[in-house]
Ligand code: B12
């Protein structure tokens with residue numbers, strides 16, 4: 001994927017300087033006039049001339065990937081979209097470069113590498129920094145728990161070469177948010193001389209860069225209890241070469257951070273807080289316009305719960321203006337909660353603002369499980385109302401479903417998926433293991449109780465069974481996870497999803513492609529669709545250091561075999577879904593309806609299995625009725641359709 005260091009950087013520099021960046025350029029400062037745009041990466045010949053007079057402070061930002069079950073780094077020819085964490089940190093450092101915070105004689109140069117689409121050549125980074133007297137640092141960015149072991153593997157040779165390394169992201173922040181003392185995994189990094197950054201870097205980057213340039217980085221920067229405001233915060237930014245290694249014209253940004261709810265498996269509330277902090281509508285417009293100028297018009301707004309962004313309405317209003325008055329055809333995927341349809345105008349304005357897809361944390365259809373996870377806002381009696389409100393708006397739905405809650409058994413979970421298929425108008429369903437992610441209350445409670453937790457952080461990716469379960473062995477739990485995808489994505493049900501979607505006016509060809517991705521990712525690539533990409537790349541040497549480097553004569557034949565088999569399977573699956581799509585598309589004029597699509601009625605609580613399949617479901621119905629009586633009917637669901645503002 002990469003050539004020599006100089007060549008690689010020169011290639012990148014050229015892309016940055018030639019103005020092909022998909023992300024906006026800012027006005028050039030005196031520094032950037034000399035060394036190129038923003039990141040200040042110079043062409044080789046400029047570098048030589050400039051270096052006689054000016055110093056370069058070299059920063060290499062790496063968003064690490066993690067290892068698959070065979071120990072190889074998960075890396076793709078193209079990843080789905082740019083990493084928002086990388087864009088955020090890059091933007092903040094770029095802003096420091098623009099403001100020349102290290103003084104007028106020092107240029108700050110940044111290179112950004114997303115390991116999910118680019119091979120990290122540690123040897124070349126070492127050579128590059130060594131040539132610069134190690135004046136600079138390597139930042140490991142947005143490091144999740146599952147990426148933490150990989151991060152330390154990248155950090156080790158860098159530290160051995162005397163290069164400063166800083167690790168930030170959800171693992172460090174989550175651990176320090178939940179445990180006042182530095183735990184063994186973080187201590188391991190500190191012992192290597194790695195600097196840890198906890199909390200958010202908005203407003204803190206100047207300090208970090210100045211310390212790094214002075215050679216006096218602290219072991220730990222802990223801002224976890226001091227979350228910055230986001231109004232007017234620096235805009236996330238990535239140079240064009242990073243963005244072009246992703247599949248489509250989609251990018252990400254966060255309009256806000258924080259969620260008011262208290263789900264016990266959630267890390268977000270402990271790291272980013274429960275208070276809504278948000279960018280202003282002006283900030284959002286700026287981000288959208290600049291991307292739009294560069295041909296990017298599809299966005300994933302990464303807020304974990306956009307419905308609880310206190311400024312959702314002014315932000316939607318601004319986007320509606322951009323779409324309806326200024327003619328910008330921008331479209332979005334957002335994440336929301338299961339009560340969002342009850343916020344007056346939310347769904348209607350989402351539709352006008354170009355939201356075409358939503359992701360919902362459905363998690364489970366058993367109220368006792370939801371209660372155990374403190375997910376009290378998820379009411380099964382609201383699920384159909386909520387889904388029908390989105391469908392009426394022609395917006396397609398992704399939902400996450402967690403397997404392995406305390407009351408789940410392999411049989412109950414299989415039955416639940418069948419109920420969802422029959423009674424809930426959902427499009428894409430994705431499955432996860434219940435995982436005690438570091439940073440969550442679950443993790444802290446289990447740790448403090450001494451429950452055995454899998455010690456390999458690489459597995460904390462929501463795709464592994466990591467704790468004992470009361471009703472399932474590890475093998476049964478893993479089998480359930482694999483089966484769940486196959487149970488949901490049968491040919492018959494894919495046809496049903498497409499028929500329903502067609503009735504609601506959704507683009508079913510696009511939906512069929514996404515279904516292909518979600519239905520086949522685990523079976524073919526052995527990774528969750530959210531970790532997937534286009535054409536898996538592997539290098540013999542990119543293996544966990546605990547595992548041996550495979551000999552050439554076994555590695556390459558196996559790789560070639562895997563490649564051929566995988567692509568044959570993708571082709572077969574694509575053909576089969578294409579045939580279903582063609583069959584459905586041909587009957588576009590034939591009216592279609594089924595049980596899931598029927599409007600919510602008074603008596604369905606007695607008829608639908610969703611409400612009758614177990615004691616806790618029946619109790620939830622009784623509870624909803626009581627609330628309705630107590631509120632004099634103000635809380636009408638589940639007995640009448642949602643008042644979602646949709647005509
Ligand atoms: C967007 C997102 C994704 C996208 C990523 C693509 C993209 N375009 O960004 C998708 C959907 C693909 C995804 C997938 C996964 N994700 Co995700 N994702 C998120 C989400 C919602 C936002 C990330 C983000 O941009 N945050 C905003 C940035 C600005 O915050 P940040 O990364 O913490 O960075 C700040 C600070 O930490 C600090 N900082 C960070 N790095 C550095 C470095 C230096 C040098 C310094 C000084 C500072 C610094 O400064 C930054 C700015 O303030 C988070 C939840 C969240 N609210 O963050 C989950 C989250 C990060 N994901 C998580 C997980 C588990 C995954 C998956 C493993 C799950 C799965 N099986 O799908 C995969 C892994 C795939 C992968 N290769 O990353 C977990 C991680 C939990 C943990 N303890 O590790 C989170 C927290 C959600 C959760 N369930 O709890 N994800």
Ligand code: SF4
Pocket residue numbers: 259260261262263266267268269304305337361
């Ligand atoms: S609704 Fe989502 S973001 Fe909010 S606490 Fe629950 S899991 Fe976390």
